[in-house]
Amino acid sequence: MKVDSGFLHTLHLGGEFDANLCMNCGTCTALCPLGIELMPRKLFRRVLLGDKESVVGQSETIFSCLLCRMCESNCPAGIHIAENVRSLRTYLNHEVYGLAEA
Amino acid sequence: MTGRRIGVVVCQCGGNISDYVDTEKVRREIEKEGDVAVAKVEMFACSDAAQQATIQDIKDKKLDGVVVCSCSPKLHTATFRAMASRAGLNPYEYTQVNLREQCSWAHTHDKDAATEKGIKLVRAGVAKTRLSEPLTRIRVDTVPQAVVIGAGVAGLRSALALSDLGISVHLVEKSSKAGGQVARWGTLFPNDRTGSELVDRLVHEVSSRENIVLYLNSELVGKEGRVGDFTVKIRTGTADTITLEVGAIVVATGFDPYTPKQGEFGFGLPGVITLPEFKELLAQHPNPIVYQGRPIRSVAYVYCVGSRGPTNEEGNHTYCSRYCCSATSHLATVVSGLDPSVRQFHLFRDIRTYGKYEHLYETALRRGSVYLRFTEEDPPTVARDTGGLVVKVHDRLLAGEEVEIRPDLVVLVTGMVARENDALTRALKIPVGQDGFYREVHVKLRPVETVVDGVFIVGAAQGPKNVAESVQSALASVSKSAALLMKGYVDLDPLVARVDPSLCVWCDECTKACPYGAISEVEYGDKHVAEVNSVLCKGEGACVPVCPKQAVSVRGYTNEQILSMIDALAKEAA
Numbered sequence: 001m002k003v004d005s006g007f008l009h010t011l012h013l014g015g016e017f018d019a020n021l022c023m024n025c026g027t028c029t030a031l032c033p034l035g036i037e038l039m040p041r042k043l044f045r046r047v048l049l050g051d052k053e054s055v056v057g058q059s060e061t062i063f064s065c066l067l068c069r070m071c072e073s074n075c076p077a078g079i080h081i082a083e084n085v086r087s088l089r090t091y092l093n094h095e096v097y098g099l100a101e102a
Numbered sequence: 103m104t105g106r107r108i109g110v111v112v113c114q115c116g117g118n119i120s121d122y123v124d125t126e127k128v129r130r131e132i133e134k135e136g137d138v139a140v141a142k143v144e145m146f147a148c149s150d151a152a153q154q155a156t157i158q159d160i161k162d163k164k165l166d167g168v169v170v171c172s173c174s175p176k177l178h179t180a181t182f183r184a185m186a187s188r189a190g191l192n193p194y195e196y197t198q199v200n201l202r203e204q205c206s207w208a209h210t211h212d213k214d215a216a217t218e219k220g221i222k223l224v225r226a227g228v229a230k231t232r233l234s235e236p237l238t239r240i241r242v243d244t245v246p247q248a249v250v251i252g253a254g255v256a257g258l259r260s261a262l263a264l265s266d267l268g269i270s271v272h273l274v275e276k277s278s279k280a281g282g283q284v285a286r287w288g289t290l291f292p293n294d295r296t297g298s299e300l301v302d303r304l305v306h307e308v309s310s311r312e313n314i315v316l317y318l319n320s321e322l323v324g325k326e327g328r329v330g331d332f333t334v335k336i337r338t339g340t341a342d343t344i345t346l347e348v349g350a351i352v353v354a355t356g357f358d359p360y361t362p363k364q365g366e367f368g369f370g371l372p373g374v375i376t377l378p379e380f381k382e383l384l385a386q387h388p389n390p391i392v393y394q395g396r397p398i399r400s401v402a403y404v405y406c407v408g409s410r411g412p413t414n415e416e417g418n419h420t421y422c423s424r425y426c427c428s429a430t431s432h433l434a435t436v437v438s439g440l441d442p443s444v445r446q447f448h449l450f451r452d453i454r455t456y457g458k459y460e461h462l463y464e465t466a467l468r469r470g471s472v473y474l475r476f477t478e479e480d481p482p483t484v485a486r487d488t489g490g491l492v493v494k495v496h497d498r499l500l501a502g503e504e505v506e507i508r509p510d511l512v513v514l515v516t517g518m519v520a521r522e523n524d525a526l527t528r529a530l531k532i533p534v535g536q537d538g539f540y541r542e543v544h545v546k547l548r549p550v551e552t553v554v555d556g557v558f559i560v561g562a563a564q565g566p567k568n569v570a571e572s573v574q575s576a577l578a579s580v581s582k583s584a585a586l587l588m589k590g591y592v593d594l595d596p597l598v599a600r601v602d603p604s605l606c607v608w609c610d611e612c613t614k615a616c617p618y619g620a621i622s623e624v625e626y627g628d629k630h631v632a633e634v635n636s637v638l639c640k641g642e643g644a645c646v647p648v649c650p651k652q653a654v655s656v657r658g659y660t661n662e663q664i665l666s667m668i669d670a671l672a673k674e675a676a
C-alpha cells in the first residue's frame with residue numbers, strides 16, 4: 001500500500017478521526033455483532049497509514065456498522081470508535097460520493 | 103610439617119562446585135595433609151552462618167592460617183580477609199582457592215578428573231599458606247583535590263558536587279567551550295527545558311566557585327602515582343604543561359553520535375539526515391520547519407541506526423543507545439507542537455521509552471505520530487526517485503504488508519558511540535570494553551569505579567546515558583571520591599615487591615622492567631642496591647623474573663611460596 005498524504009491531511013484536519021492510541025488488541029473485532037473481520041481494528045490501521053484506496057474500497061463495510069458501540073464500550077484504549085466510523089462516513093460522502101454536508 | 107595450624111573450608115557453592123567436584127573427598131584428602139588442623143565442607147562458605155563457624159574454629163583451634171576453597175578471588179577475597187580480621191587473624195594469612203571458575207565450571211564433563219584437580223588446587227593453597235606471613239596495609243595520605251576530565255553535564259555536575267564538599271577541583275575541557283553536547287539539542291526530554299539553558303546554568307555556577315579551576319582547550323597528558331596521591335600533567339590552552347597533585351580522577355569525556363555509513367538507510371541522499379542534525383536544525387530555526395529551503399510536511403524516522411546490531415563490528419554496535427527512543431518520541435511532540443499538520447512516521451524495532459519516559463511515547467501517539475514496527479531481519483529501505491524520497495517498510499500490524507511512504511525528510515535515529523580518546527586512555531591506563539566505552543569494575547555493584555583505584559568513569563563515557571543518568575553517575579563518583587579524600591588517607595594492599603639488599607648486586611634489570619617507576623637505586627653499606635617504593639609498586643611482579651640473583655619477590659607471592667605451590671600441584675594423589 002502507498003501512503004496517501006492528501007487523504008491523511010483531509011481526515012486529520014477536517015474530521016475527528018482519532019485512533020492513534022489503538023493497541024491492536026482485537027477486542028473490537030471479536031465483539032462486533034456483525035462479525036466483520038475488518039472492523040474496526042484493521043480498517044483503523046489503514047486509515048492511520050493513509051491507505052485511501054483500501055478505505056474507499058471498504059465503504060460498504062463502513063456503512064454497514066450498526067453504531068451499537070459494543071466495541072467502543074470495551075475498548076481498553078478508550079478509542080471513540082463510533083465517532084471514527086462517523087467521520088469516515090462523512091469523508092466518503094464528501095470526497096467520494098460528492099455529497100454536500102447536510 | 104612446619105608447626106602451622108591451618109584451617110580449610112571446602113565450599114559446595116550450593117551445587118555449583120559439589121555437582122562436579124566431590125567436596126567430601128577433597129576434604130578427606132586435605133585433612134591428611136600436614137599442618138591442616140581442621141577441614142570442613144560448607145554449603146555456602148560466604149554465608150553468615152558459615153563465616154561465623156569459621157571464625158569460631160579460628161579462635162577455638164588457634165588457627166594461624168585459613169584457606170577457603172570456593173569461587174574466584176575477584177569475588178570473595180575481600181569477604182574472607184575481613185572474616186579473618188574479625189577472628190583476630192591477620193588478613194594476609196588467608197588464601198583463596200578457586201574451585202568454581204577454575205575447576206567445577208570448567209570440567210563439568212568429567213567429575214573424577216575435576217575432583218582430582220580440586221584436590222591438587224587445594225593442596226597448592228595449603229602449601230602457599232604454610233609460608234604466609236602477617237602483613238600490614240600501607241597507609242598513604244590523600245591530597246584533597248580532584249581532576250575532572252571533560253566539562254559536559256556529567257563533568258560539570260561532578261565538579262560542583264565535589265566543590266560543595268570542600269574538595270578543590272581542576273576541570274579540564276578539551277574544546278574551547280564548557281557544556282558538552284547537550285547545548286546543541288534545543289528542547290530536551292523529559293521536562294522541555296533547552297539544553298543551552300541547562301548547561302549555561304551549570305557553567306555559570308562553576309565559574310562562581312573559588313575552588314574550581316576550569317581549563318579550556320586543555321588535555322590530560324600524563325598520570326603517575328596512585329590512588330589518593332596522583333601527579334597529573336595537563337597541557338593547557340597556552341600550550342604549556344602544568345603538573346597537579348590530585349587524590350582522585352573523574353573521567354567525563356562523553357560520547358560521539360554515530361555517523362552512518364554512506365548508503366546506510368539512504369544516508370548521503372538529499373533529505374536524509376541524522377537525529378542530531380534534525381535536533382540542531384529545530385533548535386536553530388524552529389518555525390516554519392524548513393530543510394534546504396523546502397517546507398517539511400512529513401517526516402519518517404528510522405530507529406536504532408548504529409545500535410542493536412548483531413555484532414560489535416564497525417557501525418554495528420550490539421548495545422541499545424537508550425536515549426534515542428525517548429528523544430525521538432519527544433521530538434515528535436515538539437514538531438507537532440510547532441505544526442500539527444506535519445505527518446510523522448516512526449519506523450522502529452522496539453520502543454524503549456523506559457521508566458518515567460513512557461508518557462513521551464503516549465503523547466507522541468496522541469498527537470498523531472504513527473509507529474510502524476520492523477524486524478532486524480527485514481529493515482526498511484530508503485531511496486530517492488524523480489518524485490523524491492521513497493521509504494518502504496513491512497508493517498507488522500498489517501501482517502507484513504509493504505507500506506510505501508514518501509516523506510519530505512528521513513531522519514536516521516542514530517545511537518551513541520564511544521568517543522575516540524586513545525591518548526587519554528593510554529595515559530590513564532583504564533580499560534575499554536568491547537563496545538569501546540570505558541569499562542567499570544562491576545556493572546551493578548561498582549558502576550563508576552575502574553580497575554585503577556581512584557579513577558572513576560561517569561556520564562556517557564561509560565556507556566549510553568541520557569542527562570539524568572549521566573548526572574546520577576557523576577554524583578555516584580563524587581561520593582566514591584569523597585569517601586577516599588575526606589578520610590585523609592587510604593590503606594593500600596601490602597602485596598608489593600621487596601628487594602633483599604644482601605642478594606642485590608644493582609644490575610638495574612628490575613628498574614627497566616618496572617612499568618610504574620617504583621624502583622630506584624640506594625646505598626646499602628658499601629654497595630648500591632635497588633629499593634622498591636611500596637606506594638608506587640602495584641605488586642604486579644615484572645621485576646621478579648628478570649632479577650639474576652632472585653633478590654626481588656612480591657609479598658604474599660614469594661618465590662618460595664610459588665615453588666611450594668608448584669610442588670603441591672605436581673604431587674601425585676596418594
Ligand SMILES: Cc1cc2nc3c(=O)[nH]c(=O)nc-3n(C[C@H](O)[C@H](O)[C@H](O)COP(=O)(O)OP(=O)(O)OC[C@H]3O[C@@H](n4cnc5c(N)ncnc54)[C@H](O)[C@@H]3O)c2cc1C
Pocket residue numbers: 251252253254255256257274275276277279280281282283284287289290291292320321322354355356357359377378381425429521523526560561562563567568569570572
Ligand atoms: C541527538 C541527541 C539528543 C539528545 N537529547 C537528550 C534529551 O532530550 N534529554 C536527555 O536527557 N538526554 C539527551 N541526549 C543525551 C545527552 O546528550 C547525554 O546524556 C549527555 O550529553 C552526556 O553528557 P556527558 O557529559 O557524559 O558527555 P558530553 O556531553 O559528550 O560531554 C563530554 C565533554 O568532554 C569533553 N572531552 C572529551 N574528550 C576529552 C578529553 N580527552 N579531554 C578533555 N575533555 C574531553 C568534550 O569536549 C565534552 O565537552 C541526547 C543525545 C543526542 C545525541
Ligand code: SF4
Pocket residue numbers: 021022023024025026027028029040041071074075076077078079081
Ligand atoms: S478494541 Fe480498541 S485498542 Fe483494541 S483493536 Fe479495537 S480500537 Fe484498537
Ligand code: SF4
Pocket residue numbers: 028031032033034039040064065066067068069070071072081082
Ligand atoms: S459500533 Fe460498529 S464496529 Fe463497533 S461493534 Fe457495533 S457494529 Fe461493530
Ligand code: SF4
Pocket residue numbers: 405406407409410421422423424425426427428452453454515517
Ligand atoms: S533507545 Fe530505541 S532507538 Fe535507541 S537503540 Fe534503543 S531501541 Fe533503538
